[in-house]
Amino acid sequence: MANTVLIGAQWGDEGKGKIIDVLTAAVDWVVRYQGGNNAGHTVEIGNERYVLHLIPSGILRPSTKNVIGHGVVVDPLALVKEITDLEQRGADLRGRFFLSDRAHLVLPYHNLLDACREQAASAGAKIGTTKRGIGPAYGDKAARVGLRAGDLLDPIFPALLQRRVEEANRVLGAWGQPPVDYAKLLADCQAATAKLAPFIADTIPMLNEALARKESILFEGAQGTMLDIDFGTYPFVTSSSATAGGACTGAGVAPHRIDRVVGVIKAYTTRVGEGPFPTELLDAMGEQLRKTGNEFGATTGRPRRCGWFDLVVARYSAMLNGIDAWALTKLDVLDAVPVIKICVAYDCDGERLTTVPANIRKLERCKPIYEEFPGWQCKTTDATTFAELPAGAQAYVRRLEELTGVKVGLLSVGPRRASTMKLTQDF
Ligand code: GDP
Ligand code: IMO
Ligand code: MG
Secondary structure: OOOEEEEEOOOOOOOHHHHHHHHHHHOOEEEEOOOOOOOOEEEEEOOEEEEEOOOOHHHHOOOOEEEEOOOOEEOHHHHHHHHHHHHHOOOOOOOOEEEEOOOEEOOHHHHHHHHHHHHHOOOOOOOOOOOOOHHHHHHHHHOOOOOEHHHHHOOOHHHHHHHHHHHHHHHHHHOOOOOOOHHHHHHHHHHHHHHHHHHEEOHHHHHHHHHHOOOOEEEEOOOOHHHOOOOOOOOOOOOOOOOOOHHHHHHOOOHHHOOEEEEEEEOOEEEOOOOOOOOEOOOHHHHHHHHHOOOEOOOOOOEOEEEOEEHHHHHHHHHHHOOOEEEEEOHHHHOOOOEEEEEEEEEEOOEEEOOOOOOHHHHHHOEEEEEEEEOOOOOOOOOOOHHHOOHHHHHHHHHHHHHHOOOEEEEEOOOEOOOEEEOOOOO
């Protein structure tokens, strides 16, 4: 398969894990390149359900090799748990899972600082983070004081950790929080290192040598375009580059090695956490989408906010990421909806906007302008070809293609592998 970057085109939880699992049948490597265990990627295979937070979703196909690139921030204790859980369920990771020695560590003081900052923020300023320490860990990286996976293997690690804990404890003290116990944390890190050591490697030559051998790579994005640190609804975003460009900087692969970008997009929209969401439905329809789509966070269990498909977001995302094809998911969730709406533009103080404004105060004032669409009101889950879909569902898909200017290459009508249709030759 062509070297592919797969990204979320909305606010995350588009079904990336499911689509990765479908695509990995034809790839040699799957690489995570940003985010941390704030991600929750669900894969359903038969009656088994897996939720992956750090390890690439390709791990569930024994033929693939899987890499956590240096752009990811890694909680070593959470990673050990994830590895152990997978091993207990029969997966063998030896020789096919690698963690970049340059990946920055998320340590418990990052989680505590994340929680303190959220707690102290006034109403309206809370981000609604996953409290996984993501912002503080990327903050340390940018401030050049972070610890990296390779440091775990260095005899100097206890001293490096001690310095970090001392500083974190000063900050936690200022927030009125108890200090982190250095001795316990060191022991926990050392226990984690014993488990992680065989997997830590310099993944940059590994991936580039694989490319030279013409092996194929699927880059697994986490979060989504509207949560990207630069392009999202700042400050209500995550702290990494969730857009396609992040694959190069977060995996160490040159831009011309990437053949295509696939955008995963839901047939409607969801968001977890705070921040503007123009097409949000706070009524019974929002509740219906949440219930039918089982829209509860895969990481935190929080109910996801639900709304109509937002074309302004979809087009912005297609432009920014250079999306070559959509993987359109959760079409089945609309099966019972009598009238479906697509937001084609925003009305902001009387001005018609067709792109996402940078200013979130302005975005908060945006009112969606809708195009209505007749629902098909019958089941799509059992369809295995496009022709088997009801005419209304076919028309909805074609309309989304027309409005976004991007073809749907993969169409998903249920959470399982089998509920996926390939609509174009290149999949
Ligand atoms: P990710 O973070 O993008 O990987 O998405 P999540 O796993 O957090 O959330 C997507 C949810 O939708 C998961 O529970 C999937 O099992 C489920 N899912 C994926 N595709 C479909 C689909 O086409 N239809 C339905 N009904 N569920 C889907
Ligand atoms: P996947 O990969 C949906 C959201 C949080 C919060 C904001 C910042 O499963 O699509 P953070 O903990 O990153 O500092 O939180 O980003 N968020 C996600 N929302 N899916 C995700 O990942 C998310 N990861 C973070 O809810 O609003
Ligand atoms: Mg998710």
